[in-house]
Amino acid sequence: MERRGANQPRVGGYNQAVILDQIRRAGGLSRVELAAATGLSAQTVSNISQRLLDAGIIEEAGRTSGTAGGPGKPRTTLRLVGSSRHAVGVHLDPSVLTIVLLAIDGTVVASHRRPTPSANAPTRTMRLITREIEKLLDASGVERDSVVGVGIAAPGPIDAERGVIVDPPNLGGWHRVPLRDAVAEATGLPVVLDKDVTAAAVAERWVDAAAAAQSFAFLYMGTGLGMGLMLGDDVVRGGSGNAGEIGHIVTDPQGPVCSCGMRGCIAVSCTPASLVAEAEDLGILPATRVGSDPRTIDDAFTALVKLAGRGHVGALGVLERAAERIARALAVVCNLLDVDRVIIGGPAWSRLAPWFERQVPEVLSGLLVARGLHHVEIVGTSLGEDVGAIGAACLVLDEALTPRPTSLLVG
Numbered sequence: 282m283e284r285r286g287a288n289q290p291r292v293g294g295y296n297q298a299v300i301l302d303q304i305r306r307a308g309g310l311s312r313v314e315l316a317a318a319t320g321l322s323a324q325t326v327s328n329i330s331q332r333l334l335d336a337g338i339i340e341e342a343g344r345t346s347g348t349a350g351g352p353g354k355p356r357t358t359l360r361l362v363g364s365s366r367h368a369v370g371v372h373l374d375p376s377v378l379t380i381v382l383l384a385i386d387g388t389v390v391a392s393h394r395r396p397t398p399s400a401n402a403p404t405r406t407m408r409l410i411t412r413e414i415e416k417l418l419d420a421s422g423v424e425r426d427s428v429v430g431v432g433i434a435a436p437g438p439i440d441a442e443r444g445v446i447v448d449p450p451n452l453g454g455w456h457r458v459p460l461r462d463a464v465a466e467a468t469g470l471p472v473v474l475d476k477d478v479t480a481a482a483v484a485e486r487w488v489d490a491a492a493a494a495q496s497f498a499f500l501y502m503g504t505g506l507g508m509g510l511m512l513g514d515d516v517v518r519g520g521s522g523n524a525g526e527i528g529h530i531v532t533d534p535q536g537p538v539c540s541c542g543m544r545g546c547i548a549v550s551c552t553p554a555s556l557v558a559e560a561e562d563l564g565i566l567p568a569t570r571v572g573s574d575p576r577t578i579d580d581a582f583t584a585l586v587k588l589a590g591r592g593h594v595g596a597l598g599v600l601e602r603a604a605e606r607i608a609r610a611l612a613v614v615c616n617l618l619d620v621d622r623v624i625i626g627g628p629a630w631s632r633l634a635p636w637f638e639r640q641v642p643e644v645l646s647g648l649l650v651a652r653g654l655h656h657v658e659i660v661g662t663s664l665g666e667d668v669g670a671i672g673a674a675c676l677v678l679d680e681a682l683t684p685r686p687t688s689l690l691v692g
């Protein structure tokens with residue numbers, strides 16, 4: 282289902298966001314097509330288009346005949362001016378920090394990735410984030426005035442209202458850290474903070490017209506596991522902005538003990554750290570992991586995947602069992618929410634994809650209650666490891682382009 286507009290003056294801001302959304306997804310649309318796609322009156326579309334043209338956010342880009350191959354009044358195509366507005370997206374994963382500069386038309390103008398400093402150093406990490414933002418902006422050459430803000434995607438739980446990272450299990454030492462305000466103060470830019478999984482789902486919806494028309498779940502595989510949800514074209518944040526905590530779905534009742542008191546939660550049987558632990562216990566990897574340092578574990582995880590790539594039977598077994606457990610957890614989600622599609626991404630995904638892309642759908646398809654009615658598609662993200670950062674930037678552009686009394690852009 283596509284977002285529809287509403288023909289009342291007080292929802293003008295929402296309508297403007299809907300129109301921009303349609304133009305971006307289609308690449309370009311005429312006013313007549315916009316009215317048809319949004320359900321808004323011709324007058325409303327015309328007024329909003331004029332406002333966006335005046336602000337330089339859209340431009341008129343040539344004329345097409347009214348109907349395909351038939352007669353009709355020529356129509357002017359409206360399209361986004363990519364260079365008119367930008368947003369910075371930051372994705373703070375416990376092991377990798379990703380920063381992108383996104384243009385309003387969805388183009389990634391610049392991106393940069395580097396290891397996150399050790400988990401117990403929130404102050405150092407905040408300073409690093411600020412420095413990396415400034416470096417990226419300087420190197421990109423875009424006008425500072427065109428940058429509407431910074432979006433930060435971070436592991437939950439977060440206090441969305443206050444912009445605070447609360448106490449994420451995979452970021453040791455981060456207790457109620459006011460990341461949003463710290464970055465806003467240091468950069469002088471407006472900042473929004475959201476959960477990494479929510480940002481990833483928003484990114485998919487932003488760039489992919491097919492995803493936009495569907496209900497989908499985004500399985501995020503990083504240091505931890507989480508899920509972003511888009512149901513009927515609406516992002517699901519839940520009561521406190523912390524929806525999507527799937528880590529404690531039990532798929533192996535004999536599995537390792539979890540901090541929640543149960544056994545075999547996917548949080549302790551499918552994360553890179555747990556796969557590394559399993560491989561070390563089986564003697565597949567040398568027992569070298571040091572505490573819970575995310576970077577050490579990440580390196581060991583890469584070594585495990587390389588072994589599997591060389592056909593090591595033990596390593597392949599570890600990955601196969603993990604794929605089955607993930608499929609079982611996805612079955613719970615798919616059966617509960619009846620989504621059309623599961624998109625998988627996150628820093629661990631590119632390494633797991635060669636195995637999971639084949640095995641997860643195989644196991645999942647047998648577990649779906651509605652399998653006779655519709656197929657649930659499992660796909661890897663097309664946005665690669667930048668997906669969380671791109672989504673964070675999308676959140677800022679959405680926010681900035683919805684005019685309100687506090688609007689960052691046009692009112």
Ligand SMILES: [Zn+2]
Pocket residue numbers: 528529530539540541542543546548
């Ligand atoms: Zn648990």
